[in-house]
Each structure stands twice: as structure tokens, then as C-alpha cells.
Amino acid sequence: MTSTSLKLIALILMLLDHIGQFIPGAPLWLHWVGRISAPVFMFCMAWGFYYTHDRQKYLLRMYFFGVGMAMIALICNNIVADPYAMMTNNIFVTLLLVAVLVWLIELRKTDKPKGNRYLALFAGYQVLTTILCILIAQVVPLMGMMSFVGAITGNLIFNEGSFIFVFLGVLIYFNRTDKKRLILSYGLFCLAFLGLEWSLDPRPTALLYNNYQWMMIASLPLMLSYNGEKGRGLKYLFYVFYPLHIVVLYFIGNLYF
Template identity: 85%
Template sequence: MNSTTLKVIALILMLLDHVGQFIPGAPLWLHWVGRISAPVFMFCMAWGFYYTHDRKKYLLRMYFFGLGMGLIDVICNNIVADPYAMISNNIFVTLFLVAVIVWLIEIRKTDKPKGNKYLALFAVYQILTTILCILAGQVLPLTGMMSFVGAITGNLIFNEGSFIFVFLGVLIYFNRTDKKRLILAYGLYCLGFLALEWAMNPQPTALLYTNYQWMMIGSLPLMLSYNGEKGRGMKYLFYVFYPLHIVVLFFIGNLFF
């Protein structure tokens, strides 16, 4: 499958997942299939970032969409009193951070002293912005302020999936070209999630009904099916559809709540 086909499949699965998130009474299986979506988007983003002719433009686009989505989250969460499900979705920031870390690592590969310097500055920056996010959440009386400041600052902790999913994106990027390495790296990552979720609640039913993030292993066959072709592209479909469908589902869900 080409990149466009993978994105469309991931988009459909994401839509089903968000129906389960925002619509009262939606069946749980929507979340099961939804676990497949984000890793596929990360895989497509990894190839897109590799092939792009202008990485700075790519990063700026991802950053500003993340900033816009963060603003949408704050507005929606604060204009509806006691919403059925708050909006905490902002994969743009997660993908932005994956791309930044990939770029820093690649700089280090070509210029180790320069790369080490940039990585050290990035680490210090993350400590400072984490403190800023926490302070913002305590000082500013708005729901979701920590995540919004996290979007503004590009923080590793306060983003959708936190640093765990940022690490996943980096892992996918550096193993995307070798299917055997991808199977091993991604498989171990999912196995680690399974072990963590089992440790949290060592009941077989919990792995189906509460701790089911491990089901993202279902993304692997889709990644392995990639044929290296771009397809029709439709670059801005995801950028527009992502915030639009979340806002629509958020308000529909609160009508029935």
C-alpha cells in the first residue's frame, strides 16, 4: 500500500476511535480498532519527514497546527460546562516533537559535538517548559491549560501520549527502512506496553476492557505493507479533518449527555 492509502485507513480508524471517545454509549470495540491509528500516522509521518525538501517548513506547519489544536481544546473544554468527554487530543504536537528529536539525532550523527550541544539544550529546555506547564495549570483558571502551554512550548510531557509516544515515533523513524528491525523494535515496544498494563491490573479481562493500548500491535501489518510510494498525497486532508471531526463529535456527544 502507498502512503496515501495508509493515511486514509488510519484516518478512518481514528474517526471510529473518537466516536467511541465522545459519543455516549458507543461500543468499546471502536477503541480497540482505534489503537491501530496513531502508530500508522507516525509511520507515514516518518517517511514524509524523510522525503520532505524543506524540514523547517515541515516543522513550522506541524507546530502551528499543534498550536491551533491546543487553542481549540482549551476553548471547547471551557465553554461547555461539565462535558461528557474533554478534548485532550493533539497529535500534531506529538508528531512535531518526534520530528524535532529525529532532526537533532541526525545532526549528532554528522557533527557529534554540535549534536550533543543541541540535545543538551533541548533537555534543559524541556525541564524549564515542564515547570512552566505545571505553574500555568495552577495559576490560570482554565481547564487544559497545561496541555495548551505544552503545545505552545513543545513540551515532551504535556502532549498527547506524552514522551512515551514521542519515543515510539522516533523508534519507528529509525527502523522504518528495515522490516525485520521494525518488527523487532515495534514488537518489543508493544510487548512492553502489554507487560506494563498487565502489571497495572493482572486480569485477562482488563487487557480487553480497560488497558488495551497493547492492541496497537495491529498497526504492524499495515506498516509492513508499505510499498514506498506516495500515492495521491492529499497532504492537507488530515490537517483539516483532524480538528474538524473532533470538534463536531465533541458537541454532538454533549447534546446527548
């Protein structure tokens, strides 16, 4: 499959997942198939970031879309009283942080002292921004304030999926070219996640009805089907469709059910 085909499949699965998130009474299986979406987007982002001719422009675009999505979520979560489901979705920030860490790690490979210095600065910055997110959320008691500040500052903790999914994106990037390594690394990650979810609730039914993120292992066959071709591109489809469909579903679920 081309990267465009993979993105379209991931987009459809994401839509189903968000229907399950925002529409009351939606069947649980929508979330099951939705677990496939984010890793596939990360895989496509990994190849896109590798091939892009202007990484700075790529990072800035991802940053501004992330801040824009955070602003939309902050407004929506505070104009609807007692929402059925809060708008916590902002994969732009997660993908931005994946790209930043990839850039820093690759910099370290070519210039170790400079790379180490930048990674240390990044770590220190993350500590400061984490404290800032918590403090501002206490001073400005708006729903979703920490995620909003996290988007503006590019924080590893307060983003969709937190540092765990940022790590997953980095893992996918550095194993994307070798299918055996991708199978092993991604498989071990999903197995570790399954173990974590099992430890939180050891009931077998919980892995189907409560803690089902481990089902993202089903993304692997799609990643392995990638043929190295870009396809038609549809560059801005995801950037537009992502916030648009979330806002529509949010208001349908919270105002009409």
C-alpha cells in the first residue's frame, strides 16, 4: 500500500473511534478498531518526516495546527456545561514531539557533543514546562487547561498519549526500514502495554471492555504492507479533517443526545 492508502484507512478508523468517543450509546467495537489508527498515522509521519525537504517548515506546521487544535478544545470544553465527553484529542502535538526527538537523536549521531547538549536542554525544558502546565492550570481553572498549555509549550507529559506514545513514534521511526526489527520492536511494545493493562486490572474481560489499547498490535500488518510509495498525497486532508470531524462529533454528542 502507498502512504496515502494507509492514511485514508487510518482516517476512517479514527473517525469510527471518535464516533465511539463522542456519541452516547455507540458500540464498543468502534474503539477496538480505532486502536489501529494512531500507530499507522505515526508510521506514515515517520516516512513523511524522513522524506520532507524542509524539516523546519514541517515542525512549524505541526506546531501551529497543534496550538490551533488545543485552542478549539479549550473553547469547546468550556462552553458546553457538563459535556458527555471532553475534547482531549490533539495528535498534532504528539507527532510534533516525535519529530523533535527524532531530529535530536539524529543530530547526536552526526555531532555527539552538540546532540547531547540539545538533548539535555530538551530534558530541562520538559521539567520546566511540566511545572508550568500544573501551575497555570491551578491559577486558571478552565477544563483542559493543562493540555492547552502543554500544546503551546510542547510538553511530553500533557499531550495525547503522553510520553508513552511519543516514545512509540520514535520507536517506529527508527525501525521503519527493517520489517523484522519493526515486528520485534512494535510487538514487544504492544506486549509490554498488554502487561501494563493486565497489571492494572487482571480480569480477562477488562482487556476487552476497559483496557483495550493493546489492540493496537493490529496496526502492524498495515505497516508491513507499505510499498515505499507516496501515492496521491492528499497533503492537507488530514490537517483539515481532523479538527473538523472532532468538533462536529463533539457538538452532536453533547447537544443532541
